[in-house]
Amino acid sequence: MAVESGLPNFQRYINGVPVPNGRKMLRLREKYIIMLVLLTFGTVCFGAFFFLPDLRDRVSMDGMRKHLRDAGNVIFFPHARIGPDGHPISDKAKILRHDEYNIDPHRIDDKVRLRGKIEAAWEQDKKDKASLVLVDPLPKDNKVEIMEINNKVVPAEKPSDKKSDELKDLSNDKQKDDKKINNADTGDVVKMEQHGDKSTADETEKRRETVLKMMRHSWDNYETYAWGANELRPISRHGHASIFGNIPLGATIVDAIDTLYIMGMKKEFEKAKDWIDKNLKFEGSSDLSVFETNIRFIGGLLSAYALSGDEMFKNKAKMIADKLMPAFNTPTGIPQSMVNVKTGSSRNWGWASGGCSILSEFGSLHLEYSYLSQITGDKIYMDKVMKIRNFLQNIEKPQGLYPNYLNPRTGKWCQTHVSMGALGDSFYEYLLKTWLLTGKTDKDARTMYDGAIKAMEDKMLQISKDGLTYFAEYKSGRLEHKMDHLACFSGGMVALGANGSSDPTKYLHLGAEIARTCHESYDRSATKLGPEAFRFDDSTQAKATRQNEKYYILRPEVIETYFYMWRLTKEQKYRDWAWEAVQALEKWCRVEGGYTGIRDVYQLNPNKDDVQQSFFLAETLKYLYLIFSDDSVIPLHKWVFNTEAHPLPIKS
Structure with a gap:
């Protein structure tokens, strides 16, 4: 030492x-x-990379060059105001144009910025239109039409003369301004009349055939590379376990079988039916989501039964519903989220506010379980969902709102988080659709729906500085100005619920405004597909700002709202918006082995996630097909769609 x-x-x-x-x-x-x-x-770099907003899509070199170029008009000619055409405007014209574009005449820089924005928008629009590739429709000999007979859908060789005449009456651009009450579809809904020509009908037919071709492409590749698996990986070309784990339950087969039937794909329908009959057993040790199993499997099987009348589908649905019964064994009757189909044990998600049940999950069982009791004569299923209903009717609701989490043991709300999107969405949808499914006799369901929507209007409905209407999220007394892609279903829901409300015109208009907002979330992306969530603040309008919100996984909710708005108003723009989505799907999501989600809707040539979701066949393609079909294909006064787009017949 x-x-x-x-x-x-x-x-x-x-x-x-x-x-x-x-x-x-x-x-x-x-x-x-x-x-x-x-x-x-290192800390600064880490924070900048992960937490600062992505500004790549807000500033471009072209936009900066335009700004510097146009700045000369202000520096050297401060009294000259430039119009959208690039030329100075007279004093008389100044007044008119300031009014027209809502610009302060004393704010010359605003005028210059506006001009730059308009020019940039024109240039981008030209590029977008040039880059979109139209899909060739199916050959005429592959055309499939659908007719409805005795409340069942069956394939037909060709449309009747009456249907052809009805198609000829549709129009792209001619509409009457007056609205009238019409009972032809949903009963007393407000409709817009149109008049058109044969070219419009021909175009609609081609678009429908294109969607049918998309269905064939996605189904054929699933059948080739992933038959029996839950979903397809279209790039890797093998099966995908999905949310149902490694048990091969054929989720895509069950989820898509009613779409096959509606589109007249008879051979494919028969093969799917045969697989379900022989292989769908629900055996194994995996924990399954009660919610997802109900809406996809039980809903898909009940819809196949309602359409075809085959008893096998009903029996399979009952077998699966019985497997889920242990989830309801709680003091309140509020089911837990997960069931182990082998052991019969149940539990909640650990991340769900300390193990609470989720509103959208236990609130989205009523349609399937009540219909199952109706066709089997076994009231146990109806009893389970009515116990949930009665509990929610009697529990105290903060400011009339339904929070997203509920403790199934204590019966207390876990936190005050309310959303029209994830965790809440389909609960509100099922209140309205239960009323419709019962032929409008379930008055309690309608009363609960009206009360819930009124409370959300008062606390959460917002209009952005760009005039876009959206439902914000409510968290412990504060609003988060974000809207999920999932919440875009609400445009169709509130429009569907207009009939029977205190103000039908108001709610039809609200549905149209939400549809416009969700269309903007698509239109403001590079791919013309919408992000998983989008936000509203001083610098952002209907765009995602966080990387984990920019992906698109073939979701149907925006298309769903287009479908309802088309059926209820007959405004051509909803068919056109749907066609824009078709073109975007074909350009960015179609691969040789099927269709895939993308990781960033704001990038050209985005990375792909290599998953063809089962709901793409069950919902997205079904709604697209129905948008371009006649109203007699699954008419809304005879059928109600569950939240996975499986139609169930209205009780009459």
Whole structure:
């Protein structure tokens, strides 16, 4: 030791040389400073990469060049105001144009910015239109039409003369301004009349055939590369376990079978039916989501039964519903989220506010379970969902709102988080549709729906500075100005619920405004597909700002709202918006092995996630097909869609 050597001023040796105390402390101090600098630099880089908003889509070099070019008009000719055509405008025209574009005449820089924005928008629009590739429709000999006979859908060789005449009456651009009450579809809904020509009908037929071709492409590849698996990986070309784990439950087969039937794909329908009959057993040790199993499997099987009348589908639905019964064994009757189909144990998601049940999950069982009791004569299923209903009717609701989490043991709300999107969405949908499914006899369901929507209007409905209407999220007394893609279903829901409300015109208009907002979320992306969530603030309008919100996984909710708005108003723009989505899907999501989601809707040539979701066949393609079909295909006064787009017949 240095002390024993008689050298008290030295503590250690480096390479055989004694090092004084002071120099040691100096070197340590230098190391600490260097380490602190590196740590600070790393923290700043990490934070900038993960937490700052992505501004790549807000500023472009072309836009900056236009701004610098146009700035000359202000610097050198400060009294000249430039119109959208690039020429100075007279004093008389100044007044008119300031009014027209809502610009302060004393704010010349606003005018210049507006001009740059308009020109940039024109250029981008030209590029977008040039880049979109129209899909060739199916050959005429592959055309499939659908007719409805005795409340069942059956394939037909060709449309009747009456249907052809009805198609000829549709129009792209001629509409009457007056609205009238019409009972032809949903009963007392407000409709817009149109008149058109044969070219419009021909175009609609081609679009429908294109969607049918998309269905064939997605189904054929699933059948080739992933038959029996839950979903398809279209790039890797093999099966995907999906949310149902590794048990091969054929989720895509069950989810898509009613779409096959509606589209007249008879051979494919028969093969799917045969697989379900022989292979769908629900055996294994995997924990299954009660909600997802209900809406996809039980809903899909009940719809196939209602359409075809085959008893096998009903029996399979009952078998699966019985497997889910242990989830309801709670003091309140509010079911837990997960069931192990082998052991019969149940539990909630650990991340769900400390293990609480989720509103959208236990609130989205009523349609399927009540219909199952109706066709089997076993009231146990109806009893389960009515116990949930009665509990929610009697529980105290904060400001009339239904929070997203509920403790199934204590019966208390877990936190005040309310959303029209994830965790809440289909609960509100099922209140309205239960009323419709019962032939509008379930008055309690309608009363609960009206009360819930009124409370959300008062607390959560917002209009952005761009005039876009949206439902914000309500969290412990504060609003988060974000709307999920999932919440875009609400445009169709509130429009569908207009009939029977206190103000039908108001709610039809609200549905149209939400549809416009969700269309803007698509239109403001590079791919013309919408993000998983989009936000509204001083610098952002209907766009995602966080990387984990920019993906698109073939979701149907925006298309769903287009479908309802088309059926209820007959405004051509909804068919046109749907066609824009078809073209975007074909351009960015179609691959040789099927259809895939994309990871960033704001990038051209985005990375793909390599998953063809089962709901793409069950919902997205079904709604697209129905948008371009006659109203007699699944008419809304005879059928109600569950939240997975499986139609169930209205009780009459």
